[in-house]
Amino acid sequence: MVKVFIIIPAYNESVAIASVIKDIRAASKEWQMVVVDDGSSDRTAELAETAGAVVLRHLVNRGQGAALKTGTEYAIMAGAEVVVHFDADGQFSAADIPAVIAPLTAGAAQVVFGSRFLSAPGGKKSNIPWFKKHVILGLARLINKIFLGVSLSDPQAGCRAFSRAAAAKLDWQQDKMAHCSEIMQLAVKNDLRVTEVPVTIIYRSFGQRFSGGVKILEEFFLGIFTR
Amino acid sequence: MSLQQTIGLVIVLFFLARVLSQKRKNQLNAAEFNFWLAFWLIAGVAVALLKQIDRSLAQLGFSASGINFLLYLAVVILFYFIFRLRLRLAKMEGEITKIVKKIALGDKPADKK
Numbered sequence: 001m002v003k004v005f006i007i008i009p010a011y012n013e014s015v016a017i018a019s020v021i022k023d024i025r026a027a028s029k030e031w032q033m034v035v036v037d038d039g040s041s042d043r044t045a046e047l048a049e050t051a052g053a054v055v056l057r058h059l060v061n062r063g064q065g066a067a068l069k070t071g072t073e074y075a076i077m078a079g080a081e082v083v084v085h086f087d088a089d090g091q092f093s094a095a096d097i098p099a100v101i102a103p104l105t106a107g108a109a110q111v112v113f114g115s116r117f118l119s120a121p122g123g124k125k126s127n128i129p130w131f132k133k134h135v136i137l138g139l140a141r142l143i144n145k146i147f148l149g150v151s152l153s154d155p156q157a158g159c160r161a162f163s164r165a166a167a168a169k170l171d172w173q174q175d176k177m178a179h180c181s182e183i184m185q186l187a188v189k190n191d192l193r194v195t196e197v198p199v200t201i202i203y204r205s206f207g208q209r210f211s212g213g214v215k216i217l218e219e220f221f222l223g224i225f226t227r
Numbered sequence: 228m229s230l231q232q233t234i235g236l237v238i239v240l241f242f243l244a245r246v247l248s249q250k251r252k253n254q255l256n257a258a259e260f261n262f263w264l265a266f267w268l269i270a271g272v273a274v275a276l277l278k279q280i281d282r283s284l285a286q287l288g289f290s291a292s293g294i295n296f297l298l299y300l301a302v303v304i305l306f307y308f309i310f311r312l313r314l315r316l317a318k319m320e321g322e323i324t325k326i327v328k329k330i331a332l333g334d335k336p337a338d339k340k
Contacts, residue, residue, distance in 0.1 A: 036331070062324045070328045077326045077337035175324050220316045 002082055002105050004031045005075035006097070008053070008069030010088035010138055014042040021051035023094035024086070029095075035088070036067040044088075065172060065179025072167050074215065083167040085160045091206070092159050096199040100161045103195050110166040110192040112200030113152055113184070114148050114159030126201040136213055140181075143217070148185040152196055156180045159199050173226075177212065178219040228275075231294075235274035243267045273297055 006024055010017055021033055035048035039061035046107035049055045056070055068085055075083045082104050086092055096114060103109040116126035117137075128137070158180060162170065169190050172182045187194050208216075228236075246263045249255045255263070273280065280293035289296070 054335065056335050058331050060323070060327060062327050066324045066328065069324075070331050073328070074332055074335070074337050077332070079337075173321065175320065207298045222313060225314050226317045226321060 001030055002101075003080050004028075004082045004084060004101060005071075005078065005080040006033045006086050007071030007075060007086045008033060008035045008048075008070055008086050008088045009038055009064045009071065010035050010040065010044045010048065011038040011061060011064075011067075012040045012042045012044060014044050014047055014106045015140055016090035017044050017088050018047045018051045020086075020088055020090050020092075020094075021048060021053050023147070024097070027094040027097055031084075031193055032075075032078070032080070034071045036063070036071040038062060038067040043186065063176035063179075065177070065182075066175035068179065069172065069175075072162075074130040076164065076168055080167070081164050083162045083164070085158065087158055091201050091204060093200050093202065096159065096197075099197050100159060100199065101223050103197065104161055104163050108193070109195040110163045111170075111194045112161045113154060113157040113194065113196050115152065115154035115196040116199060116201045117153040118196060118198035120198040123198045126199075127203050128201070129203060132208075136208070136210055140213060140216075144181055144184065148181060148188070150181070150184040150188055152184060152194075154196070157184075157196075166190075172226075174223055176215075176219055177208065178216045178223065181216065181220065182223070229277075232277055236271060239267055239271040239274060243271070252287055 008017075008020065013020075017035065024033055026032060027056070032057060033053040035045070035053040035060065036056045037045035037048065038058045042092075045055050045057055054074075055076055058067060058070065072083055072085075080116050081099055084097060084100060086094075086097070099120070100112050103112050116128060119125050137155055141153075144150040144155045145151070156177075160183065166187070169192070170183055170186045172179050172186060174182045184194075228308060243264070246255070246260065246267060250260045277293045277297075280296060284296055
């Protein structure tokens with residue numbers, strides 16, 4: 001049995017965290033869940049622990065990229081063979097995880113990105129808001145292609161999986177939301193075998209806004225000088 | 228020398244005196260002292276030579292006056308300083324993350340089965 005670790009960064013997610021863990025547990029009892037509580041002021045850590053996840057605690061909020069890094073390093077130390085990144089807000093579907101892991105266990109890829117722009121035959125489509133789908137993510141895709149050399153259908157794919165070797169190789173430095181693009185860039189730069197699989201995102205809120213996109217660009221620009 | 232230049236030089240002299248007094252009270256380290264001393268000396272020279280700067284700019288084909296040029300230069304320098312500050316903050320944030328991560332991993336040592 002392949003040792004799969006699901007990393008869930010969580011910041012004040014007490015409303016959704018328990019059901020997210022329950023859904024993942026229902027999909028497989030073999031997977032190890034690691035919740036990285038990123039300095040929450042609510043009961044996220046306590047609820048995650050009660051639901052059966054290993055909980056790592058950031059003393060102060062450092063951002064999603066940093067929380068994923070902490071969780072990924074923990075998974076590697078704990079002997080993970082496959083590392084999956086998953087959101088804590090309940091917008092991802094645990095039912096997509098086997099499809100995200102499959103290319104890794106089959107040896108067809110080293111990094112798998114879940115794309116909300118692809119759809120499996122007969123699968124459910126993501127209900128992406130129009131402005132986000134055509135303007136924000138369209139621009140992000142263009143920027144990824146021009147500046148980072150990344151040609152993936154989903155420019156901000158949050159549901160992703162790595163083989164152990166790939167997870168150890170991808171040393172992203174972006175602590176906040178720019179980690180998505182940086183991980184893609186590093187995967188391409190390190191010549192890792194990358195593939196995309198369809199995933200369904202259930203939008204409960206608009207999520208990252210246009211101003212958030214500008215912030216990501218700023219973080220990325222500063223990151224060039226701080227590396 | 229015009230009245231404006233005289234006022235400008237008095238202001239520069241006031242800040243130079245403050246820099247020297249802060250150095251005497253050990254409120255500035257050597258690098259800070261050197262930077263601010265050089266900054267105010269250059270500002271003083273620029274104010275004193277305002278007319279020559281005017282002429283040089285005119286010879287280069289610019290219509291702006293020397294004082295405008297100094298203002299533009301000041302804005303560019305300020306932008307540069309803000310950028311440096313932002314970089315410094317970003318580096319510090321990265322260092323904080325390293326500490327937070329180390330504590331988080333140290334609190335829960337991985338059980339390698």
